[in-house]
Amino acid sequence: xxxxxxxxxxxxxxxxxxxxxxxxxxxxxxxxxxxxxxxxxxxxxxxxxxxxxxxxxxxxxxxxxxxxxxxxxxxxxxxxxxxxxxxxxxxxxxxxxxxxxxxxxxxxxxxxxxxxxxxxxxxxxxx
Numbered sequence: 114x115x116x117x118x119x120x121x122x123x124x125x126x127x128x129x130x131x132x133x134x135x136x137x138x139x140x141x142x143x144x145x146x147x148x149x150x151x152x153x154x155x156x157x158x159x160x161x162x163x164x165x166x167x168x169x170x171x172x173x174x175x176x177x178x179x180x181x182x183x184x185x186x187x188x189x190x191x192x193x194x195x196x197x198x199x200x201x202x203x204x205x206x207x208x209x210x211x212x213x214x215x216x217x218x219x220x221x222x223x224x225x226x227x228x229x230x231x232x233x234x235x236x237x238x239x240x
Contacts, residue, residue, distance in 0.1 A: 141203040145175040152197040168224035
């Protein structure tokens with residue numbers, strides 16, 4: 114019985130940790146959120162440096178999350194993402210900027226470009 118309860122708790126927490134079409138809006142609804150969209154089939158070919166996102170995490174309270182395209186296919190369709198990885202910047206639930214990978218999976222985005230977008234959004238909030 115204890116094993117069954119432990120299994121249930123582990124599987125429930127795993128399911129709650131996944132970001133999908135059903136909980137995506139809630140995840141991006143507050144503050145700055147940088148979302149990295151990935152695809153299982155493209156992970157081997159991507160040369161994207163995740164260190165870029167590590168530098169952005171916490172900047173102006175920015176949250177960084179990763180979403181598997183297979184788990185959030187509705188969101189991927191709405192954003193018209195076809196190459197992975199792709200990165201999307203949200204502010205208070207509103208999409209602000211999209212960086213899409215080319216057909217080879219190369220993504221040309223730096224921590225400086227993400228920081229610049231965040232600062233531009235904050236400057237726009239002043240006026």
